[in-house]
Amino acid sequence: MKMNAVYEKIESMRDDMVNALCSIIRIPAISPKSGGEGEAKKAELITRMLNDIGFDSIERYDAPDNSAPTGVRPNIVARMKGEGDKNLWIVVHMDVVPPGDLRLWKTNPFEPVVKDGKIIGRGAEDNGQELIASLFALKALKSLGYRPKMNVNLAIVADEETGSDYGIKYLIDKGLFNKEDLILVPDGGNSEGTLIEIAEKSIVWIKFTTKGKQCHASMPDLGINAFKASIILANRLIEELPKKFNATDELFDRPYSTFEPTKKEANVPNVNTIPGEDIFYMDCRILPLYNVNDVLEFIQSVARDVEKETGARISVEVVQGGQAPPPTPKDAEIVGMLSKAIKKVYGVDAKPGGIGGGTCAAIFRQRGYNAVVWSKIDDTAHSPNEYAIIDNLVGDAKVYATLFLES
Ligand SMILES: [Zn+2]
Structure with a gap:
């Protein structure tokens, strides 16, 4: 009534x-x-x-x-x-x-x-x-x-x-x-x-800065290609993160964690220089059952591996976000x-x-x-x-x- x-x-x-x-x-x-x-x-x-x-x-x-x-x-x-x-x-x-x-x-x-x-x-x-x-x-x-x-x-x-x-x-x-x-x-x-x-989900925005050594593109052996190190790192992360943190939770619309490389900063303005520094970002949406620190530790360990392989130095910085x-x-x-x-x-x-x-x-x-x-x-x-x-x-x-x- x-x-x-x-x-x-x-x-x-x-x-x-x-x-x-x-x-x-x-x-x-x-x-x-x-x-x-x-x-x-x-x-x-x-x-x-x-x-x-x-x-x-x-x-x-x-x-x-x-x-x-x-x-x-x-x-x-x-x-x-x-x-x-x-x-x-x-x-x-x-x-x-x-x-x-x-x-x-x-x-x-x-x-x-x-x-x-x-x-x-x-x-x-x-x-x-x-x-x-x-x-x-x-x-x-x-x-x-x-x-x-x-x-x-x-x-x-x-x-x-x-x-x-x-x-x-x-x-x-x-x-x-x-x-x-x-x-x-x-x-x-x-x-x-x-x-x-x-x-x-936990939202984490990460900035990756790879530092190498700038040189002429015709003599790559004299430098360390920071962009190449970024590519290797990004590739490995998009391959390994979803495998390592593969849990699903049907409560969520996308019932899995996502790890997406997004923004890319410009490096050198010309084609014939090997960049000495390169910066890219990832947007991660992590199911709350995971501890964000565990994810970050894993990312750090991947970065250390890529450092060893490439000779570049890589810094990993959380620019926004944290545990849900x-x-x-x-x-x-x-x-x-x-x-x-x-x-x-x-x-x-x-x-x-x-x-x-x-x-x-x-x-x-x-x-x-x-x-x-x-x-x-x-x-x-x-x-x-x-x-x-x-x-x-x-x-x-x-x-x-x-x-x-x-x-
Ligand atoms: Zn609103």
């Missing part, structure tokens, strides 16, 4: 939700690190939307950041009291990535276009869809006079796309979260809405609640799984909190012509309303 009334209410607000999502897309909120002015203006608009809904409290947590024109990066926490003491958090982010190459966009990234059941614009999916969906779920409840079972807290954060120092890390350091809180980060998922992400935190348990309360709500609204069976990359949930897990990631999206985040599907915007709002009322 209650639930159907809420679903009807949400359906009746479909156009309002579309307009609300369009209005937040119009304010870019790009991080100063990526050349933007931060989230201040978007936070103002969102605060006005929150004020209309009737939360029990709306607080601002401004993280000082001199590189932002306002000197701060705003975070908003809006709370609605429930019948019990338990806290359910929805953590969404306001910031967006830059549009990238504008020639790849069919429309202006910050002038949203509504077409064929989609809203097209930067930030439509990442993370606007879920920001508006969670907000309108609470709006529907409130306008019908219903109270959620648990305390529902929205954390609307800054700086997710450039490290979260001024966003969720700042809020965690303020002591806002308890270990027994239920935490949902709707910032990833799949087109069917069936992936509840509970784990991630332990997964959120498959039987965590939030996983069960969410699957029930997803089943009710979308009629599909959602399953816990793992992904290769990081979100705010990864930061929670690193600090010992359980957190899950879910949303129904086509994974257009960070791409040109990013879009949100309006049916998902409305459907996900119903999933939240179900969570709030039935859990």
